[in-house]
Amino acid sequence: MKTAPYLLTAATLLPAAHAMADATDYPLSLTNCGMEISITSAPERTVTVGQSATEILYSLGLADRVTGTSVWFNPVLPAFAEANDEIERIANDDPSFEAVVNKRPDLVAVQYEWHVGPTGSVASRDQFHELGINTYIMPADCDTKDNSTGGDGTRTAAFSTDSIYKGITELAQIYDVQEAGEALVADLAAREERAIDLASSLExxxxxxxxxxxxxxxxxxxxxxxxxxxxxxxxxxxxxxxxxxxxxxxxxxxxxxxxxxxxxxxxxxxxxxxxxxxxxxxxxxxxxxxxxxxxxxxxxxxxxxxxxxxxxxxxxxxxxxxxxxxxxxxxxxxxxxx
Structure with missing residues:
Protein backbone atom coordinates (compact mmCIF):
# COMPACT_ATOMS: atom_id res chain seq x y z
CA MET A 1 0.00 0.00 0.00
CA LYS A 2 1.49 3.29 -1.09
CA THR A 3 0.78 6.53 0.66
CA ALA A 4 0.18 9.86 -1.06
CA PRO A 5 3.13 12.26 -1.44
CA TYR A 6 3.41 14.93 1.18
CA LEU A 7 2.58 18.44 0.07
CA LEU A 8 3.28 21.66 1.91
CA THR A 9 1.98 24.67 0.05
CA ALA A 10 2.54 28.33 0.63
CA ALA A 11 -1.09 28.66 1.71
CA THR A 12 -0.52 26.45 4.73
CA LEU A 13 2.19 28.80 5.94
CA LEU A 14 0.14 31.99 6.02
CA PRO A 15 -0.01 33.30 9.58
CA ALA A 16 -3.35 33.35 11.32
CA ALA A 17 -4.73 36.69 12.42
CA HIS A 18 -3.04 37.55 15.69
CA ALA A 19 -0.91 40.25 17.20
CA MET A 20 2.46 40.79 15.57
CA ALA A 21 5.13 38.59 17.13
CA ASP A 22 7.91 40.36 18.96
CA ALA A 23 11.03 40.92 16.87
CA THR A 24 14.17 39.10 17.96
CA ASP A 25 16.31 41.09 20.35
CA TYR A 26 19.93 40.31 19.42
CA PRO A 27 22.17 38.99 20.73
CA LEU A 28 19.90 35.96 21.21
CA SER A 29 21.11 33.41 23.74
CA LEU A 30 19.84 29.83 23.63
CA THR A 31 20.73 26.53 25.25
CA ASN A 32 20.88 24.10 22.36
CA CYS A 33 21.50 20.40 22.99
CA GLY A 34 23.38 21.20 26.19
CA MET A 35 25.47 24.05 24.75
CA GLU A 36 25.00 27.79 25.16
CA ILE A 37 24.96 29.61 21.82
CA SER A 38 24.73 33.32 21.11
CA ILE A 39 23.32 34.66 17.85
CA THR A 40 24.38 38.26 17.21
CA SER A 41 22.24 38.79 14.09
CA ALA A 42 19.98 36.85 11.74
CA PRO A 43 22.17 34.40 9.78
CA GLU A 44 22.68 35.24 6.11
CA ARG A 45 24.60 32.13 5.01
CA THR A 46 23.48 28.75 6.39
CA VAL A 47 24.72 25.27 5.58
CA THR A 48 22.46 22.39 6.58
CA VAL A 49 23.63 18.95 7.65
CA GLY A 50 20.44 16.93 7.54
CA GLN A 51 17.27 17.03 5.47
CA SER A 52 15.05 17.96 8.43
CA ALA A 53 16.93 21.19 9.12
CA THR A 54 16.85 22.00 5.40
CA GLU A 55 13.11 21.53 5.01
CA ILE A 56 12.24 23.48 8.14
CA LEU A 57 14.26 26.45 6.91
CA TYR A 58 12.53 26.21 3.53
CA SER A 59 9.15 26.01 5.28
CA LEU A 60 9.99 29.21 7.16
CA GLY A 61 10.63 31.00 3.87
CA LEU A 62 14.40 31.03 4.35
CA ALA A 63 15.65 29.22 1.24
CA ASP A 64 17.51 32.36 0.20
CA ARG A 65 19.60 32.09 3.38
CA VAL A 66 20.70 28.48 2.64
CA THR A 67 23.94 28.18 0.67
CA GLY A 68 24.52 24.44 0.88
CA THR A 69 22.75 21.23 1.96
CA SER A 70 23.74 17.67 2.80
CA VAL A 71 22.48 14.33 4.19
CA TRP A 72 19.43 13.46 2.09
CA PHE A 73 17.17 10.40 2.37
CA ASN A 74 14.44 11.30 -0.13
CA PRO A 75 13.59 14.10 -2.56
CA VAL A 76 12.79 17.47 -1.05
CA LEU A 77 9.14 18.24 -0.33
CA PRO A 78 7.48 19.09 -3.68
CA ALA A 79 6.64 22.65 -2.68
CA PHE A 80 10.36 23.43 -2.38
CA ALA A 81 11.76 21.56 -5.38
CA GLU A 82 12.38 24.68 -7.46
CA ALA A 83 14.12 26.57 -4.65
CA ASN A 84 16.16 23.51 -3.70
CA ASP A 85 17.41 23.09 -7.28
CA GLU A 86 19.13 26.48 -6.98
CA ILE A 87 21.06 25.53 -3.82
CA GLU A 88 24.25 23.49 -3.91
CA ARG A 89 23.99 19.98 -2.54
CA ILE A 90 27.40 19.58 -0.90
CA ALA A 91 26.88 15.85 -0.33
CA ASN A 92 24.09 13.30 -0.40
CA ASP A 93 25.45 11.82 2.82
CA ASP A 94 27.96 13.21 5.34
CA PRO A 95 29.85 16.25 4.02
CA SER A 96 33.46 16.90 4.93
CA PHE A 97 34.31 19.63 7.42
CA GLU A 98 36.22 21.46 4.69
CA ALA A 99 33.26 21.36 2.30
CA VAL A 100 31.01 22.96 4.91
CA VAL A 101 33.54 25.61 5.92
CA ASN A 102 34.27 26.48 2.27
CA LYS A 103 30.69 27.75 1.95
CA ARG A 104 31.57 30.43 4.56
CA PRO A 105 28.45 29.89 6.69
CA ASP A 106 27.57 31.95 9.72
CA LEU A 107 25.36 29.08 10.96
CA VAL A 108 25.39 25.31 10.47
CA ALA A 109 21.95 23.81 11.09
CA VAL A 110 22.13 20.12 11.97
CA GLN A 111 19.61 17.28 12.18
CA TYR A 112 21.58 14.60 14.04
CA GLU A 113 23.94 15.27 16.93
CA TRP A 114 26.25 12.48 15.81
CA HIS A 115 27.14 14.58 12.75
CA VAL A 116 28.20 17.64 14.75
CA GLY A 117 28.73 16.59 18.35
CA PRO A 118 31.64 15.88 20.70
CA THR A 119 32.95 13.25 18.27
CA GLY A 120 30.97 14.35 15.22
CA SER A 121 31.39 12.51 11.93
CA VAL A 122 31.57 15.90 10.19
CA ALA A 123 33.25 17.89 12.98
CA SER A 124 32.72 18.85 16.60
CA ARG A 125 30.75 21.96 17.48
CA ASP A 126 33.93 23.40 19.00
CA GLN A 127 35.72 23.11 15.65
CA PHE A 128 33.06 25.25 14.02
CA HIS A 129 32.86 27.69 16.91
CA GLU A 130 36.63 28.23 16.83
CA LEU A 131 36.13 29.57 13.30
CA GLY A 132 33.30 31.86 14.42
CA ILE A 133 30.62 29.61 12.90
CA ASN A 134 27.58 29.00 15.08
CA THR A 135 25.86 25.59 15.18
CA TYR A 136 22.27 24.66 15.90
CA ILE A 137 21.19 21.03 16.35
CA MET A 138 17.51 20.16 16.04
CA PRO A 139 16.19 19.53 19.58
CA ALA A 140 14.29 16.43 18.41
CA ASP A 141 17.62 14.60 18.30
CA CYS A 142 18.79 15.52 21.79
CA ASP A 143 15.77 16.32 23.96
CA THR A 144 14.83 13.11 25.84
CA LYS A 145 17.74 11.34 24.16
CA ASP A 146 21.22 10.15 25.15
CA ASN A 147 23.58 10.29 22.18
CA SER A 148 26.69 9.44 24.21
CA THR A 149 26.02 5.74 23.55
CA GLY A 150 26.98 6.24 19.90
CA GLY A 151 25.11 5.30 16.75
CA ASP A 152 21.47 6.34 16.73
CA GLY A 153 21.47 6.93 20.48
CA THR A 154 18.96 5.84 23.12
CA ARG A 155 15.78 7.63 24.09
CA THR A 156 15.57 8.44 27.79
CA ALA A 157 11.87 9.32 27.44
CA ALA A 158 9.31 9.13 24.68
CA PHE A 159 9.72 11.41 21.68
CA SER A 160 7.13 14.16 21.48
CA THR A 161 6.33 16.49 18.61
CA ASP A 162 6.90 19.28 21.15
CA SER A 163 10.59 18.94 20.30
CA ILE A 164 9.80 19.50 16.61
CA TYR A 165 7.78 22.59 17.45
CA LYS A 166 10.55 23.79 19.74
CA GLY A 167 13.08 23.55 16.90
CA ILE A 168 10.80 25.44 14.52
CA THR A 169 10.15 28.15 17.10
CA GLU A 170 13.83 28.59 17.95
CA LEU A 171 14.92 28.73 14.31
CA ALA A 172 12.20 31.32 13.71
CA GLN A 173 13.66 33.36 16.58
CA ILE A 174 17.20 32.97 15.27
CA TYR A 175 16.19 34.31 11.84
CA ASP A 176 13.61 36.80 13.19
CA VAL A 177 10.69 35.21 11.30
CA GLN A 178 8.47 34.48 14.29
CA GLU A 179 5.15 34.77 12.44
CA ALA A 180 6.21 32.15 9.90
CA GLY A 181 7.25 29.90 12.79
CA GLU A 182 3.92 30.30 14.55
CA ALA A 183 2.01 29.58 11.33
CA LEU A 184 4.03 26.45 10.59
CA VAL A 185 3.59 25.08 14.12
CA ALA A 186 -0.16 25.77 13.98
CA ASP A 187 -0.48 23.97 10.64
CA LEU A 188 1.46 20.91 11.81
CA ALA A 189 -0.40 20.71 15.13
CA ALA A 190 -3.74 20.81 13.30
CA ARG A 191 -2.64 18.01 10.97
CA GLU A 192 -1.48 15.98 13.97
CA GLU A 193 -4.86 16.38 15.66
CA ARG A 194 -6.80 15.43 12.52
CA ALA A 195 -4.79 12.23 12.06
CA ILE A 196 -5.39 11.18 15.66
CA ASP A 197 -9.10 11.93 15.31
CA LEU A 198 -9.28 9.82 12.14
CA ALA A 199 -7.73 6.80 13.85
CA SER A 200 -9.99 7.16 16.88
CA SER A 201 -13.03 7.07 14.60
CA LEU A 202 -12.04 3.67 13.15
CA GLU A 203 -13.17 0.31 14.50
Missing part, protein backbone atom coordinates in the same frame (compact mmCIF):
# COMPACT_ATOMS: atom_id res chain seq x y z
CA UNK A 204 -9.70 -1.13 15.03
CA UNK A 205 -8.82 -4.28 16.99
CA UNK A 206 -8.28 -3.56 20.68
CA UNK A 207 -4.75 -4.99 20.65
CA UNK A 208 -3.68 -3.82 17.20
CA UNK A 209 0.10 -4.25 16.84
CA UNK A 210 2.76 -3.12 14.40
CA UNK A 211 6.47 -3.05 13.64
CA UNK A 212 8.46 -0.48 11.64
CA UNK A 213 11.29 -1.76 9.41
CA UNK A 214 13.74 0.95 8.40
CA UNK A 215 16.46 -1.06 6.67
CA UNK A 216 19.01 -3.87 7.09
CA UNK A 217 22.72 -4.14 6.36
CA UNK A 218 21.78 -7.06 4.11
CA UNK A 219 18.55 -8.82 3.27
CA UNK A 220 17.91 -11.72 5.61
CA UNK A 221 19.97 -10.41 8.51
CA UNK A 222 18.42 -8.85 11.60
CA UNK A 223 16.68 -5.64 10.50
CA UNK A 224 16.79 -2.17 12.01
CA UNK A 225 13.35 -1.82 13.55
CA UNK A 226 11.82 1.01 15.55
CA UNK A 227 12.12 1.02 19.32
CA UNK A 228 9.23 2.10 21.48
CA UNK A 229 10.34 5.66 22.34
CA UNK A 230 11.27 7.18 18.97
CA UNK A 231 9.16 8.80 16.25
CA UNK A 232 7.48 5.54 15.12
CA UNK A 233 6.70 4.79 18.77
CA UNK A 234 5.01 8.18 18.98
CA UNK A 235 2.91 7.38 15.88
CA UNK A 236 1.83 4.02 17.29
CA UNK A 237 0.98 5.42 20.71
CA UNK A 238 -1.10 8.27 19.25
CA UNK A 239 -3.04 5.92 16.96
CA UNK A 240 -3.65 3.22 19.57
CA UNK A 241 -1.19 0.66 18.20
CA UNK A 242 1.08 -1.60 20.26
CA UNK A 243 4.73 -1.72 19.17
CA UNK A 244 5.92 -5.34 19.26
CA UNK A 245 9.49 -4.05 19.76
CA UNK A 246 10.08 -3.20 23.43
CA UNK A 247 13.59 -1.71 23.14
CA UNK A 248 14.41 1.89 24.16
CA UNK A 249 17.08 2.07 21.44
CA UNK A 250 16.15 4.25 18.50
CA UNK A 251 16.72 1.53 15.89
CA UNK A 252 17.66 -1.81 17.49
CA UNK A 253 18.44 -4.88 15.36
CA UNK A 254 16.00 -7.69 16.08
CA UNK A 255 15.96 -11.10 14.41
CA UNK A 256 13.16 -11.92 11.98
CA UNK A 257 12.31 -15.06 13.96
CA UNK A 258 11.57 -12.91 17.03
CA UNK A 259 9.50 -10.46 14.99
CA UNK A 260 7.58 -13.32 13.37
CA UNK A 261 6.78 -14.82 16.78
CA UNK A 262 5.38 -11.44 17.87
CA UNK A 263 3.41 -11.46 14.58
CA UNK A 264 2.49 -7.76 14.24
CA UNK A 265 -0.83 -7.03 12.55
CA UNK A 266 0.78 -4.28 10.44
CA UNK A 267 4.26 -3.81 9.00
CA UNK A 268 5.43 -0.31 8.11
CA UNK A 269 8.43 -0.28 5.77
CA UNK A 270 10.65 2.67 4.91
CA UNK A 271 10.80 4.08 1.39
CA UNK A 272 13.97 6.03 0.57
CA UNK A 273 16.27 7.03 -2.27
CA UNK A 274 19.36 6.29 -0.19
CA UNK A 275 21.16 3.09 -1.18
CA UNK A 276 23.66 2.50 1.61
CA UNK A 277 22.30 -1.00 2.32
CA UNK A 278 20.54 -3.53 0.06
CA UNK A 279 17.35 -3.27 2.12
CA UNK A 280 17.13 0.48 1.51
CA UNK A 281 15.30 -0.51 -1.69
CA UNK A 282 11.54 -0.70 -1.03
CA UNK A 283 11.06 -3.34 -3.76
CA UNK A 284 13.78 -5.48 -2.21
CA UNK A 285 12.02 -5.22 1.15
CA UNK A 286 8.73 -6.38 -0.33
CA UNK A 287 10.33 -9.26 -2.25
CA UNK A 288 12.12 -10.45 0.88
CA UNK A 289 8.94 -10.38 2.95
CA UNK A 290 7.08 -12.41 0.32
CA UNK A 291 9.84 -14.98 -0.29
CA UNK A 292 11.53 -15.60 3.06
CA UNK A 293 10.10 -18.73 4.70
CA UNK A 294 9.83 -16.98 8.08
CA UNK A 295 8.44 -13.59 7.06
CA UNK A 296 5.99 -14.91 4.46
CA UNK A 297 3.99 -16.57 7.23
CA UNK A 298 3.48 -13.34 9.16
CA UNK A 299 -0.12 -12.09 9.33
CA UNK A 300 0.81 -8.64 7.99
CA UNK A 301 2.45 -10.20 4.92
CA UNK A 302 -0.23 -12.82 4.22
CA UNK A 303 -2.99 -10.22 4.54
CA UNK A 304 -1.09 -7.47 2.69
CA UNK A 305 -1.16 -5.11 5.65
CA UNK A 306 2.13 -3.51 4.65
CA UNK A 307 2.39 0.28 4.65
CA UNK A 308 5.10 2.12 2.75
CA UNK A 309 6.22 5.24 4.59
CA UNK A 310 8.69 7.97 3.74
CA UNK A 311 11.88 7.02 5.60
CA UNK A 312 12.35 10.58 6.76
CA UNK A 313 8.97 10.47 8.49
CA UNK A 314 10.33 7.64 10.65
CA UNK A 315 12.98 9.97 12.06
CA UNK A 316 12.14 12.71 14.56
CA UNK A 317 11.41 15.37 11.95
CA UNK A 318 8.65 17.61 10.66
CA UNK A 319 7.74 14.75 8.32
CA UNK A 320 6.88 12.57 11.33
CA UNK A 321 3.51 14.33 11.39
CA UNK A 322 3.01 13.48 7.71
CA UNK A 323 3.87 9.88 8.60
CA UNK A 324 1.22 9.94 11.31
CA UNK A 325 -1.29 11.11 8.70
CA UNK A 326 -0.30 8.44 6.18
CA UNK A 327 -0.52 5.65 8.77
CA UNK A 328 -3.96 6.77 9.96
CA UNK A 329 -5.14 6.90 6.34
CA UNK A 330 -3.69 3.43 5.63
CA UNK A 331 -5.47 1.97 8.67
CA UNK A 332 -8.75 3.37 7.39
CA UNK A 333 -8.47 1.15 4.28
CA UNK A 334 -7.52 -2.09 6.05
CA UNK A 335 -9.61 -5.07 7.05
CA UNK A 336 -8.70 -7.03 10.17
CA UNK A 337 -11.29 -9.80 9.71
CA UNK A 338 -8.98 -12.73 9.03
Missing amino acids: LPEDLSAAFWFSSTDLGVSPFVAGRLGAPGYMMEKLGIRNVIASDEEWPTIGWESIARADPDVLVIARMDRRRFPADDIDAKREFLRSDPVTQEMSAVKNNRIVEMDAHAMSATMRTIYGLESLAEALSTMSFNE
